[in-house]
Amino acid sequence: MSLSRISRKLDLSITTVSRALGGHSDVSSATRARVEAEALRIDYRPHEGARRLRRGRADAVGLILPTGIGRFDDPFFLRLLSAVGPALAEAGLDLLVSSAPPGDAELAAYRHMVEGRKVDAFLLARMRVRDARVDYLQNAAVPFVAHGRSSSKRPYAFVDTDGTQVVAQATSRLIGFGHRSIAFLAASGDLSFSIARESGWRQALTEAGLIATAIFQAEPTEAGGFDAMHALLCSVAPGDLQVSAVVCATDRMAVGVLHALAETGLRAGRDISVIGFDDHAFSTHTAPPLTTIAQPIEAAGRRMVAMLTQILAGADPETLFEIMSAQLIARASDGPAAEQSRIETTKGQTL
Amino acid sequence: MSLSRISRKLDLSITTVSRALGGHSDVSSATRARVEAEALRIDYRPHEGARRLRRGRADAVGLILPTGIGRFDDPFFLRLLSAVGPALAEAGLDLLVSSAPPGDAELAAYRHMVEGRKVDAFLLARMRVRDARVDYLQNAAVPFVAHGRSSSKRPYAFVDTDGTQVVAQATSRLIGFGHRSIAFLAASGDLSFSIARESGWRQALTEAGLIATAIFQAEPTEAGGFDAMHALLCSVAPGDLQVSAVVCATDRMAVGVLHALAETGLRAGRDISVIGFDDHAFSTHTAPPLTTIAQPIEAAGRRMVAMLTQILAGADPETLFEIMSAQLIARASDGPAAEQSRIETTKGQTL
DNA sequence: TTGAAAGCGTTACCAA
DNA sequence: TTGGTAACGCTTTCAA
Numbered sequence: 001m002s003l004s005r006i007s008r009k010l011d012l013s014i015t016t017v018s019r020a021l022g023g024h025s026d027v028s029s030a031t032r033a034r035v036e037a038e039a040l041r042i043d044y045r046p047h048e049g050a051r052r053l054r055r056g057r058a059d060a061v062g063l064i065l066p067t068g069i070g071r072f073d074d075p076f077f078l079r080l081l082s083a084v085g086p087a088l089a090e091a092g093l094d095l096l097v098s099s100a101p102p103g104d105a106e107l108a109a110y111r112h113m114v115e116g117r118k119v120d121a122f123l124l125a126r127m128r129v130r131d132a133r134v135d136y137l138q139n140a141a142v143p144f145v146a147h148g149r150s151s152s153k154r155p156y157a158f159v160d161t162d163g164t165q166v167v168a169q170a171t172s173r174l175i176g177f178g179h180r181s182i183a184f185l186a187a188s189g190d191l192s193f194s195i196a197r198e199s200g201w202r203q204a205l206t207e208a209g210l211i212a213t214a215i216f217q218a219e220p221t222e223a224g225g226f227d228a229m230h231a232l233l234c235s236v237a238p239g240d241l242q243v244s245a246v247v248c249a250t251d252r253m254a255v256g257v258l259h260a261l262a263e264t265g266l267r268a269g270r271d272i273s274v275i276g277f278d279d280h281a282f283s284t285h286t287a288p289p290l291t292t293i294a295q296p297i298e299a300a301g302r303r304m305v306a307m308l309t310q311i312l313a314g315a316d317p318e319t320l321f322e323i324m325s326a327q328l329i330a331r332a333s334d335g336p337a338a339e340q341s342r343i344e345t346t347k348g349q350t351l
Numbered sequence: 352m353s354l355s356r357i358s359r360k361l362d363l364s365i366t367t368v369s370r371a372l373g374g375h376s377d378v379s380s381a382t383r384a385r386v387e388a389e390a391l392r393i394d395y396r397p398h399e400g401a402r403r404l405r406r407g408r409a410d411a412v413g414l415i416l417p418t419g420i421g422r423f424d425d426p427f428f429l430r431l432l433s434a435v436g437p438a439l440a441e442a443g444l445d446l447l448v449s450s451a452p453p454g455d456a457e458l459a460a461y462r463h464m465v466e467g468r469k470v471d472a473f474l475l476a477r478m479r480v481r482d483a484r485v486d487y488l489q490n491a492a493v494p495f496v497a498h499g500r501s502s503s504k505r506p507y508a509f510v511d512t513d514g515t516q517v518v519a520q521a522t523s524r525l526i527g528f529g530h531r532s533i534a535f536l537a538a539s540g541d542l543s544f545s546i547a548r549e550s551g552w553r554q555a556l557t558e559a560g561l562i563a564t565a566i567f568q569a570e571p572t573e574a575g576g577f578d579a580m581h582a583l584l585c586s587v588a589p590g591d592l593q594v595s596a597v598v599c600a601t602d603r604m605a606v607g608v609l610h611a612l613a614e615t616g617l618r619a620g621r622d623i624s625v626i627g628f629d630d631h632a633f634s635t636h637t638a639p640p641l642t643t644i645a646q647p648i649e650a651a652g653r654r655m656v657a658m659l660t661q662i663l664a665g666a667d668p669e670t671l672f673e674i675m676s677a678q679l680i681a682r683a684s685d686g687p688a689a690e691q692s693r694i695e696t697t698k699g700q701t702l
Numbered sequence: 703t704t705g706a707a708a709g710c711g712t713t714a715c716c717a718a
Numbered sequence: 719t720t721g722g723t724a725a726c727g728c729t730t731t732c733a734a
Contacts, residue, residue: 002711002712003711003712003713004711012720012721013720013721013722014711014712014713014721014722015713015714015720015721015722015723016719016720016721018711018712018713018714019713019714019719019720022713026719026720027719027720028719028720031719031720043466045466045467045468046467046711046712047404047467047468047710047711047712048400048403048409048467048468048469049399049400049401049402049403049404049409049468049710049711049712050400050404050710050711050712050713050726051400051711051712051713052399052400052403052712052726053398053400053401053404053710053711053712053725053726053727053728054711054712054713054714054725054726055712055713055726056726058399058400060447063448065429065432065433065436067433067436073426073429073430073433073631073632074429075424075426075429077429078416078424078425078426078428078429079424081416081448081450082416082418082424082450085416085418085448085449085450085451086449086450086451088449089449089460089463094447094449094469095447095448095449096411096445096446096447096448097414097432097436097446097447097448098436098437098439098440098445098446099432099433099436099437100436100437109440112440115394115396116396116397116398116399117396117398117399117400118399118445221632222632222633222635222636223632223635223636225636226635226636252632252633255633255636256636258636258638259635259636259637259638259640262638280424281424281572281573281574281603282573282603282606282633284573284574284577284610285573285574285576285577285606285607285609285610286610286637286638287609287610287613287637287638289610353727353728354727354728354729355727363704363705364704364705364706365705365706365727365728365729366704366705366706366707366729366730367703367704367705369727369728369729369730370703370704370729370730373729377703377704378703378704379703379704382703382704397727397728398726398727398728400726400727400728401710401726401727401728401729402727402728402729403710403728404709404710404711404712404726404727404728405709405710405727405728405729405730406710406728406729407710
């Protein structure tokens with residue numbers, strides 16, 4: 001009842017009003033001005049539903065939060081969301097959010113949005129190496145942009161952080177500090193970002209002629225990091241473990257590691273070095289402040305939206321990608337190996 | 352083209368198919384069975400836009416994240432989102448998310464959703480004492496359920512945590528520990544939850560015959576907590592400040608406080624007691640592990656959705672509310688005042 | 703128990 | 719440059 005209201009008021013056809021507002025060229029500028037003035041006056045907004053019905057698209061994009069252990073309250077998603085929100089709004093796109101644990105329920109959530117034509121496209125995050133979402137969406141020919149890569153046969157649009165490169169750099173820093181036995185604490189769950197970071201660690205070690213065997217795995221949460229480090233410290237038979245530094249797949253894990261260390265009386269940054277990844281807000285305030293890697297989540301979010309609009313405008317998703325570099329933030333949780341004893345020694349001293 | 356597809360296939364009218372699927376009684380069970388079978392076969396889903404247009408409602412609810420300093424990556428929202436997501440899905444409601452900094456842009460975001468008939472209702476969080484969102488929505492007659500209260504003249508539906516009661520309890524615990532000078536670190540920005548918690552602190556102090564003057568304010572973030580505590584420690588002229596415990600409005604602030612303390616060589620839990628609020632995942636792993644208060648965010652989210660569906664079904668929002676109790680989680684950042692010196696003394700010792 | 707028809711607000715095609 | 723008309727897919731009278 002809205003276009004028609006303007007049309008009646010101005011004694012124009014609905015068609016003309018629609019075209020005037022739609023910015024079509026075949027409207028006299030006088031008419032356009034009148035229409036625009038009236039639209040402004042009554043604060044006209046097109047009815048979304050009607051528009052969708054007619055145009056056959058939703059002008060909305062979906063984002064499904066992976067819930068489940070360790071994922072449901074990760075600051076990563078909030079940062080992504082708040083960057084993506086305004087960018088989408090500017091592009092005239094709505095954001096439909098849902099949440100589901102990875103697996104069947106997750107796929108069902110995607111299907112729900114697709115089949116109800118609720119969205120035109122998706123934003124994916126937390127890619128898994130084998131990612132069923134990619135297969136489904138590619139199959140269903142639903143456009144999407146991902147944050148992170150996975151091993152799909154067909155390429156897709158993505159933005160990613162160069163985790164490999166920067167973790168290699170961080171690991172080299174540790175090597176430069178004199179560390180010779182550097183562990184990597186990986187995230188469980190087939191998460192791509194962890195794999196990439198791990199290979200940076202491996203790469204730096206290999207290049208330095210060191211062996212990359214000290215790899216552990218845990219949930220990408222504080223609890224996961226704590227448990228893993230705790231187990232490591234407990235399991236050590238004197239003279240066995242020689243790890244003097246730990247590179248963690250995420251800041252949250254690093255927080256747990258720091259805790260486990262402190263509990264055993266070990267001082268991160270002196271007795272053992274710890275490096276995280278993400279540079280979340282709390283990482284400045286851990287004890288000691290965490291040396292970590294800042295990745296441009298907000299910029300990535302905006303870039304993802306830009307890609308999405310291109311794809312929606314007809315661009316080929318297979319050619320769209322960007323790999324962003326991350327930056328090491330040196331704080332106090334790592335340091336020279338010189339001052340450090342091997343774990344078992346220190347343990348013997350402090351326990 | 353979908354109802355019609357079924358209707359053609361089964362040689363029925365679109366009307367009948369619609370009614371069969373809509374669960375109306377005036378369809379023969381035989382017909383209904385045929386329709387349902389076919390719908391299942393082709394995996395029919397009604398077109399949202401069409402439905403909206405016809406029904407005049409969106410079957411969607413909006414949630415606008417308050418961005419801006421200290422808010423954009425608060426775990427609170429993620430926990431709320433992930434609870435609310437499945438609950439809404441079950442109720443057949445979509446969730447539209449956007450983000451905006453409090454102020455004009457925020458109101459514009461609400462207006463945008465309302466006027467585009469994108470949503471039928473809103474979920475509000477982080478209520479402010481004087482909250483323009485409430486005024487706007489009440490005026491526009493758009494239903495909503497809030498997490499938290501504000502000082503509006505007309506009542507509205509809300510779920511809230513009883514911050515007052517539980518903070519009073521926490522403060523009493525501190526008093527029981529022998530603390531006599533207990534500070535409250537409030538969140539800036541007119542945030543209701545902070546006011547409520549503050550009054551719990553004040554109440555406990557007053558009841559114990561102590562004065563409630565040591566109140567400080569900061570952004571509800573790690574950095575805010577750090578800066579406030581840091582300033583407090585620095586500003587202290589020997590013999591001036593006698594604070595031996597700090598109750599923080601949020602866990603994030605408490606993390607910053609812990610950091611500032613550690614930096615000065617003070618040990619939380621011994622030299623000074625710190626209590627947080629929220630029991631976020633990282634609070635188990637701070638140094639020392641944070642004594643805090645767990646509020647039922649997920650349960651609150653689900654309850655909010657339940658209220659929303661009631662309101663959408665015609666219930667009166669003014670009668671709908673629930674105040675949930677929170678629970679003190681004792682960890683290691685607080686303790687007996689006996690072992691503690693006053694700040695200036697300790698400072699003198701350690702600096 | 704079923705069907706025909708109208709209409710929700712919009713856009714697009716075609717004709718004037 | 720403008721307007722009439724149809725159509726998007728659905729629900730809801732009203733009639734049969």
